[in-house]
Amino acid sequence: MVGFLPEQEKAQSPLGLYLHVPFCATTCDFCAFYQTVPKGDAVKRYLDGVAREALLVPWNGKRISTVFWGGGTPGLLKPAEIEALGQTVLRHAGGQPIEWTVELAPATVTPDRLAMLKQLGVTRISMGVQSFDAPLLDALGRQHTPEQIYRAYDLIRAQGFQSVNLDLMFALPNQTETQWRADLDEAIRLAPDHLSTYCLTFEEDTAMWIKLSQGKVKLDVAKEAVFYQHTWDYLNAAGYGQYEVSNFARRGHACLHNLNTWNMHEWVGLGPSAASQHAGWRSGNPADLGLWLADVDAGKRATSDRVELTPGLLAEDAVIFGLRMNAGVSLPQLRKRFPTAAWSGLEDLLPKLLIEGLLVTTPEGRISLTDRGRLVADAIGAEILEAFETSAKVAAE
Secondary structure: OOOOOOHHHHHHOOEEEEEEEOEOOOOOOOOOOOOEOOOOOHHHHHHHHHHHHHHHOOOOOOOOOEEEEEEOOHHHOOHHHHHHHHHHHHHHHOOOOOEEEEEEOHHHOOHHHHHHHHHHOOOEEEEEEEOOOHHHHHHHOOOOOHHHHHHHHHHHHHHOOOEEEEEEEEOOOOOOHHHHHHHHHHHHHHOOOEEEEEEOOOOOOOHHHHHHHOOOOOOOHHHHHHHHHHHHHHHHHOOOEEEEOOEEEOOOOOOHHHHHHHOOOEEEEEOOOOEEEEOOEEEEOOOOHHHHHHHHHOOOOOOEEEEEOOHHHHHHHHHHHHOOEOOOEEHHHHHHHOOOOOOHHHHHHHHHHHHOOOEEEOOOOEEEEOHHHHHOHHHHHHHHHHHHHHHHHHHHO
């Protein structure tokens, strides 16, 4: 079943590259991504490891459409290290990527780093602001000040990148609606091209999770819903069109890399903890610098959580992630793309979601979530997953 997609579709579908830069000076209280402090020759070993891992990928001559550097904090790398990492990307890209995004923390933004990113062809900078409120930043364990945000933003704009995104977080401990409105107002005043707004989540093994378990912070689902709805209405009125539950953009500035991922196209992940969906498999690298390097030394990559890509798996994920986008999904197109998936379970579920006002449909067969549905998108995703799996089991009996 591996490689079941028609050769023509595989050739035409976009290929993304995600590169995980694991280095951080400190760990924010909410962060569950793999990261490590860059001690000794860790950065040198990492750069060498990425270059060698890229040689293990069966690129098959396909051009890389989009690149995304996440972390960690890619901005901790020195300009020469950024150049080395960028040259590794360009050696395998088959040409300049259409979109190239790099995440930066405000405290790491410098003119020299930005100049090198621009020289490499980076088109999009995504800066982790989280809040403009100093006490709220402290509560999150962030290592930057509001003043550093403004300085970094001015430097990024001066360099002339095609798109600039700001990440913001809401429903923070003790955050009021007035404070969140002030953060949105300040972001709008700066006029970025794209805004990502995330509700604070409590991931296991984070400092915030420990505070939750100790009763120092509390969940308030009703308050979160108010924040969500307020954000959607407010940013839309300010000219930022919502295209996914957490993402808003001015026309022409949506993140192509994320869109391709949500549409279940292929991407290659390089670096420790990076996931891939490529060449018939979904898998990941070990979330440990040493273990990842050991795999590369042995000529192996993407060995963790290895799952075969079947029509059923891609169909259910294309619906679940597709419904997080405001445009929704075209069921006729997906059925044509994945004809052997177990679609009967979803067909049985759709009337229930329509009656409950969580979903709308068009005569052409495109389905999308209502505002009410987007508030419970994760729960709807779980129902869709169960529907696919149940119908697949029935068909197999």
